[in-house]
Amino acid sequence: MRCCVFRRPSQDRPQCRLSRRGRSARTLRRHDCPASDTGHGPTSAGAGTILLEFVDAVAGLDTIVLAVGAGGMFSGIAAVADHFGIRVVGTEPDGSRALNAALAAGTVLDVDVDSIAADSLGAPRVSAAALAWAEATDVRSVVVDDEAIVRARRQLWERHRLVVEHGSATGLAALATRASQPRDSERIGVVLCGANTDPSDLVD
Structure with a gap:
């Protein structure tokens, strides 16, 4: 699997970010996003700008892979992805699978949480x-186990010198374990974040 990393450019000024958030908010409104009914509206609109950045940077993006917690970021990205015809893969740890369980049950329900990625x-x-x-x-x-998440996080550090939280490494783990299997020539983006992490455990 070939990996190409892009980062938000340093000249990304606040007005540019506000412009993208406006585009994302319009997409949510146009699709009558139910996120506004649960208090996720601003969060989802802001998160939707993540996919807008992918669309601007990667021509012909087919799929976006992201980790799912409570669903604020997921809702915004899913709304924008639907607008652009981009497939979404939501990934979760086996020990914290709220979306996966809700889809199986057809309704929101409580799940037990026991995962290395539980902080996010x-x-x-x-x-x-x-x-x-x-x-x-x-x-x-899709769901992956904690061992796969730890391996994916370390792989990002050792191969690309990227420090990410265990939660966002869940997306790469889904691809590395083939829990999510790409189609031939599929162009895939993976959302990564390094906020909730301690890089000291990556140093041997």
Whole structure:
């Protein structure tokens, strides 16, 4: 699997970010996003700008892979992805699978949380908005175990010198373990974040 990393450019000024958030908010309104009904509206609109950056940077993007917690970021990205015809793969740890369980049950429900990625993905239930988007669009939900998450996080450090939280490494883990299997010539983006992490455990 070939990996190409792009980062938000240093000249990314606040007005540019506001412009993207406006585009994302309009997409959410145009699609009558249910996120606004559960308090995720501003969060989802802001998160939707992540995919707008991918669209601007990667021509012909087919699929976006992201980790799912309570569903605020997921709802925004799913709305924008639906607008652009981009497939979404939502990934979760096996020990914190709120979206996966809700999809299986057809309703939001509480789940037990026991995962190394619980600091960022440890929501006991996914939002109704996230479930609605997952059911209404072509979203695939996959789960991976903690060992795969740890390996993916270390791989990002050793190969690319990227420090990410365990939660966002869940997306790469889904690809590395083939829990999510790319199609031939599929162009895939993976959302990564390094906020909730301690880089000291990456140093031998």
